[in-house]
Amino acid sequence: MMTRTAPSPSFQLKGHKMLDRRASGFLAAAALGILALGAPGRSSAQEETAGAPVESPVAPVEVAPVPPAVAPADIAADALVEAAFSTGRETQPVDVSGFADFDASRMFFGHDAAFKAFLQENTQFLVGHINVYLSANITEDVRSLVEVRLLYLPNGASKFGGGALSYQSTAAQDSTDFQRTVRWGGIDVERAFLEWAPREWFSLRVGQWLTPYGIWNEDHGSPTFIPTQRPYLLSAELLPDSQTGFEAFGSYSFGALRAGYALTLSNGRGPASETIDFDRNKAVGARLWVESSAIGDLRLGLAGYRGRYTEKNKTLGIADDGTTITVADAIINQYDEQAVWVDLKWEWKDLTAIGEAGYAQRHYTDRGRPALELGGTTFAGTLVADDQRYGSYALVGYRTACFGIMPYLTAGTLRFGTDVPVKDVRYGAVGLNMRVDPRLVLKVQYIAARFTSKPMFGFGKDPISGVDTQVAWAF
Numbered sequence: 001m002m003t004r005t006a007p008s009p010s011f012q013l014k015g016h017k018m019l020d021r022r023a024s025g026f027l028a029a030a031a032l033g034i035l036a037l038g039a040p041g042r043s044s045a046q047e048e049t050a051g052a053p054v055e056s057p058v059a060p061v062e063v064a065p066v067p068p069a070v071a072p073a074d075i076a077a078d079a080l081v082e083a084a085f086s087t088g089r090e091t092q093p094v095d096v097s098g099f100a101d102f103d104a105s106r107m108f109f110g111h112d113a114a115f116k117a118f119l120q121e122n123t124q125f126l127v128g129h130i131n132v133y134l135s136a137n138i139t140e141d142v143r144s145l146v147e148v149r150l151l152y153l154p155n156g157a158s159k160f161g162g163g164a165l166s167y168q169s170t171a172a173q174d175s176t177d178f179q180r181t182v183r184w185g186g187i188d189v190e191r192a193f194l195e196w197a198p199r200e201w202f203s204l205r206v207g208q209w210l211t212p213y214g215i216w217n218e219d220h221g222s223p224t225f226i227p228t229q230r231p232y233l234l235s236a237e238l239l240p241d242s243q244t245g246f247e248a249f250g251s252y253s254f255g256a257l258r259a260g261y262a263l264t265l266s267n268g269r270g271p272a273s274e275t276i277d278f279d280r281n282k283a284v285g286a287r288l289w290v291e292s293s294a295i296g297d298l299r300l301g302l303a304g305y306r307g308r309y310t311e312k313n314k315t316l317g318i319a320d321d322g323t324t325i326t327v328a329d330a331i332i333n334q335y336d337e338q339a340v341w342v343d344l345k346w347e348w349k350d351l352t353a354i355g356e357a358g359y360a361q362r363h364y365t366d367r368g369r370p371a372l373e374l375g376g377t378t379f380a381g382t383l384v385a386d387d388q389r390y391g392s393y394a395l396v397g398y399r400t401a402c403f404g405i406m407p408y409l410t411a412g413t414l415r416f417g418t419d420v421p422v423k424d425v426r427y428g429a430v431g432l433n434m435r436v437d438p439r440l441v442l443k444v445q446y447i448a449a450r451f452t453s454k455p456m457f458g459f460g461k462d463p464i465s466g467v468d469t470q471v472a473w474a475f
Contacts, residue, residue: 098132101222101472110462129222141197147190155183191242201250208244208274212262212287213303213341214356222472226397226433228445232414233391238339238360239305240269256294262287268307283307296348303341310334334368337361350399357392387417404435423453439474
């Protein structure tokens with residue numbers, strides 16, 4: 001029977017204390033089962049005579065060796081597994097961890113508010129996130145991480161058209177279960193990368209990774225951030241949430257200070273940026289941060305991004321000679337963007353203070369300036385204008401000794417782009433964050449928002465508010 005050795009250090013996400021799930025126990029059980037099935041059995045006659053004395057010895061029978069049924073090249077993988085078991089070594093396990101959350105929320109707004117077309121005013125029970133991490137240490141300095149989010153979408157997704165708002169249904173009849181109605185969902189690959197970390201001051205990731213900026217983009221698990229939802233500023237995506245390409249990063253200590261950096265090269269933002277780059281302009285980005293523990297834990301960060309977004313089709317035709325196929329790009333949407341971000345986090349004893357601010361510009365190309373589209377309706381005679389989006393927020397909380405409860409206050413502002421019917425919003429929220437366990441958090445929050453710009457089509461003329469309660473857990 002295989003004995004389990006001390007596991008190698010698992011790939012830990014910043015801010016998370018996830019529970020490892022090792023596959024070695026299952027492998028050991030499977031190995032025992034195989035040995036049991038492969039062991040020679042004993043017939044009933046053998047069992048009856050097992051205790052009887054043997055009258056005379058029987059000469060052993062020599063059996064000629066049987067050649068293998070397959071070539072050694074075909075059993076190379078099996079040979080590696082057998083060698084691992086025979087030497088007592090354990091294959092590298094895959095750690096399975098993740099997080100999930102459940103919310104009960106209610107929105108409040110005027111009876112004639114235009115937001116009623118898109119927001120639900122009834123009390124909602126919902127599962128917001130089911131994120132699963134698959135991580136493994138491949139070698140001493142090479143590791144892998146895959147994060148997927150399990151979605152109920154596209155079931156329940158809203159769509160506007162023809163003057164009506166409808167909700168998509170994915171209901172289907174399950175032919176394997178007496179035609180029971182099931183509603184299928186989707187999978188969102190949040191990140192999938194391979195990381196090589198030969199030195200503390202230099203590591204390299206290839207694949208899809210979360211954009212290194214701010215406080216709660218990379219460390220985005222709902223048990224880790226204090227409010228019930230990420231700040232609106234992050235939802236505006238002034239920088240892309242994730243990118244596909246290369247990321248180099250590292251850190252170094254200078255006495256009481258520690259500094260770090262990240263440099264990125266990617267496909268940039270796009271409708272299928274994980275697998276396709278529709279233009280020749282690669283996106284570049286950088287992040288610098290410095291932290292000190294002189295007075296509590298203080299961390300200051302700065303990030304920047306520059307890239308081009310391109311959405312296009314290809315049109316096929318026949319040349320004048322009638323024998324040659326022509327291919328031309330039909331640009332649907334194209335703009336150049338650049339963004340900067342600054343963040344600060346200070347933790348002193350039980351006090352936590354956080355602040356972030358971002359600014360982004362979009363400049364459309366002559367070929368890629370689309371018609372204005374609002375709420376699913378396209379205004380063919382009106383083109384989208386270049387825009388600037390920016391915002392900021394601050395949060396202060398204090399973790400008390402009473403059941404680990406943290407009262408917190410947060411407030412922020414956000415300037416939207418030209419592709420939404422509202423422009424400026426200011427909001428404030430008050431809430432409680434109760435850390436029952438490092439892996440279990442309870443939250444309750446009240447938030448109120450007011451739109452300060454001129455209403456468009458009735459959007460933003462009335463304030464909105466809401467109450468949200470959440471239980472978030474890591475596993």
